[in-house]
Amino acid sequence: MHNKTLADRQGLTQQERNEIDDIHEQLEKLISRTPFSQEAYDKIESIESTLQSLWGFPKDPDKHTWKKVYEFRCQWASRVFECKKTGERFIIPKDVKERDCFFFGDGAMIDVGRLGSYSRFAGCFEVEDE
Numbered sequence: 001m002h003n004k005t006l007a008d009r010q011g012l013t014q015q016e017r018n019e020i021d022d023i024h025e026q027l028e029k030l031i032s033r034t035p036f037s038q039e040a041y042d043k044i045e046s047i048e049s050t051l052q053s054l055w056g057f058p059k060d061p062d063k064h065t066w067k068k069v070y071e072f073r074c075q076w077a078s079r080v081f082e083c084k085k086t087g088e089r090f091i092i093p094k095d096v097k098e099r100d101c102f103f104f105g106d107g108a109m110i111d112v113g114r115l116g117s118y119s120r121f122a123g124c125f126e127v128e129d130e
Contacts, residue, residue, distance in 0.1 A: 010056050020054055023047055027066050032094060036074035044070055072098055072115045080127040083108035089127065 002012075002020040012020075030044050048064040057063075077094045083105020090104040092112070101111045105124065113119035 006055070012055070016054055020051065023051055023054075031066060031070040031073060033070075034074045034077050034094070036071065041067055041070060068115055069097070072096070072112075075115070076112050081108070081110055081121070081124045082127050083124050085123065090124075 001024065002017050007017050007020075027044065027047060030040055030047075033040055044067045045061065045064060048066055049059050049061070052059050052063070073094065073096055076092045076096045079092045080089055081092075081104075082089050085106040085108070088105040088108070090102060090108070090110070092102070092110070096112060098112065098114045101109065103109050107122070108124035109120070109122045110124065111120040
């Protein structure tokens with residue numbers, strides 16, 4: 001859903017608002033795909049440029065956020081961790097976001113951190129493909 005206040009300030013037509021909403025739905029579907037695909041990443045980047053144009057902003061790839069969300073989710077979604085004390089397993093959800101922190105088992109914790117920056121684990125280990 002588009003930001004109504006910003007759309008009013010930018011003087012967007014109803015057609016432009018509808019197109020932005022449709023694009024957001026398309027982006028939601030694209031970022032839910034894992035594993036990582038360069039083709040999907042490039043498509044997301046292209047769509048973000050289209051959004052910037054629709055909003056009347058200069059095209060600036062450094063301001064793109066959807067491609068970063070996609071890359072982050074691909075890095076974390078569906079990874080499996082096991083609590084060292086209880087053996088309980090936890091699967092990182094597909095809608096994971098930067099700075100999400102998960103607690104499970106007896107004192108196990110996963111802080112997924114930020115893209116390209118940090119992550120922290122305590123009392124658990126990652127379960128590799130069996």
